Amino acid sequence: MDFDLPDEHRMIRDTVREFCEAEIEPIAQEIEEEHRFPDEIFDQLAELDMMGVPITEEYGGLGGDQLMYALVTEEIGRVSGSVGLSYAAHVSLATKPIELFGTPEQKERWLRPLAEGEYVGGWALTEPGSGSDASNMDTTAVKDGDEWVLDGTKQFITNASEAGSVLVKAVTDPDAGYDGISTFIVDPREDDGFEVTTIWDKMGLNASPTCEITLDDVRLPEDRLLGEEGEGWTQTMKTLDGGRISIAALSTGLAQGAYEHARRYSTEREQFGKRISEFDAVRDTVVDMYRKTERARLLTYRAARRYDEGQPVTKESALAKLDASEAAREVAEDAVQVLGGYGYTTDFAPQRFYRDAKLMEIGEGTSEIQHLVIGRELGL
Incomplete structure (x- = not known):
């Protein structure tokens, strides 16, 4: 769903989706099994000008906003949690703080190569x-x-x-x-x-x-x-406000990928003479997967838009991260269940989404920390 996205945002999203399906998805399980960082993928992302999406063009970035960056992260997460995680850490944690807090000299020396994709950062x-x-x-x-x-x-x-x-x-x-x-x-x-x-x-x-x-x-x-x-520490809190939006986007992508695999399988697999999607239990599970994914996406996009408007987003980013990370884990688990025995094998993607999704509830602040942050913002 487009959620009234600007034309440029839709174009970037569609371009990245095509790239992910053509270049990342075919090797996603392979690089996981080999424990191999896919340098070639990040080189190609650099060629697409995706390594510095929310960074100003003055220092080699694309000049996009947080929403555009969230869209890109979501699309990568839809096919590979590993690539998505390294990408989000590179942009949100390693690159954006130099733009926010660096001197002109530091930006030229350190921000430019990161934004242009000469190398990744940590x-x-x-x-x-x-x-x-x-x-x-x-x-x-x-x-x-x-x-x-x-x-x-x-x-x-x-x-x-x-x-x-x-x-x-x-x-x-x-x-x-x-x-x-x-x-x-x-x-x-x-x-x-x-x-x-x-x-x-x-x-x-x-x-x-x-x-x-x-x-x-x-x-x-x-x-x-x-x-x-x-x-x-002030820089850290500001960085995490944006970083949690990227983890929410990555989580939404993981949920979307898992949902798509389950939906497709449920409409193709037949048992007892009919598609398993026609059984109430399977249909209701897939509908709930869709509902959780769409909710996560709405919260993520809302947080990104508020960030782009210059509004405070501590509560919104924590809420998006909390909801989307839990949705990713729940949807991925359900995808394994819908596929049954096949879902537990490495020939099918849901097992990878399930394993990848768990970290989303831990990294950049556990779910418990997100509850603490949200509660503090609510005055509790």
Whole structure:
């Protein structure tokens, strides 16, 4: 459904859909089984000018808005959760903050190659001991002359093993609480002391690398500080407002893909002399899958439009992310059930959607954290 989308948005969505069906869908299961990051797919997305959709054209982006970016993310998620996750992390977490908070020099040096798709980026917030309490971090950045020296460990960092730049959160003032956290631009290829120590095997999304990284006496020049010292947590909250919309869009795409497989199978598969979609139990299940997917899409698009209007979206993005992530998991589970034994095999996509969808309820704030955020916004 178009939801009164502008012509340009529909054109971009349709172009990306054609690309995803032609180039990503045929290899989606293969790259998952091989645990392979598909460089060629991201090169092709760069050729389509999709690696910096919501980034200004001045620095190599497409100049689109959050809604357009959500549409692109949804279409990628419709065929591959792994590609969608790496794409969303690259745009929302690694690229957008440099546009929002960087100097002109930082934008030219670091934003442009990300937006043009020269390489993917990463964003390092979570630590082994922090979990949902992301502000409780041990990674430090200490000033030494005209350099910053970073030490610490970051956990569950998407794209870190493939990234050309990673935005690292570190404590610069241990006594200042939230106001003592800052953001630094690290070059994994050039900065000594940056090491990817683990690439995790996961329940799903294995074509999107999830890494543990260590920073051991990583020395950075002063111009690698993003924004002002002590602004890191404020930047994080602003980043997550947009990032949660992208995860909602990715979740909607996963739900849409799972629904489409179940609907198609239910109208083709025959049992007891008729299509299984004619049985009340199957029909009602597929209808509920459709309902949940459409609801998730409406909440996601509403949040994206509010973001584009410059309105506060903390509540709306959390609500969209909460609803869409749960819808993705529920719809994917139902898709496996509709396909029965076939749904449990890797010859059919629903099992992959089911495994991929679970992370949507965890990443960028668990469902429990979304309830906390929404409750706070409601004054509860």
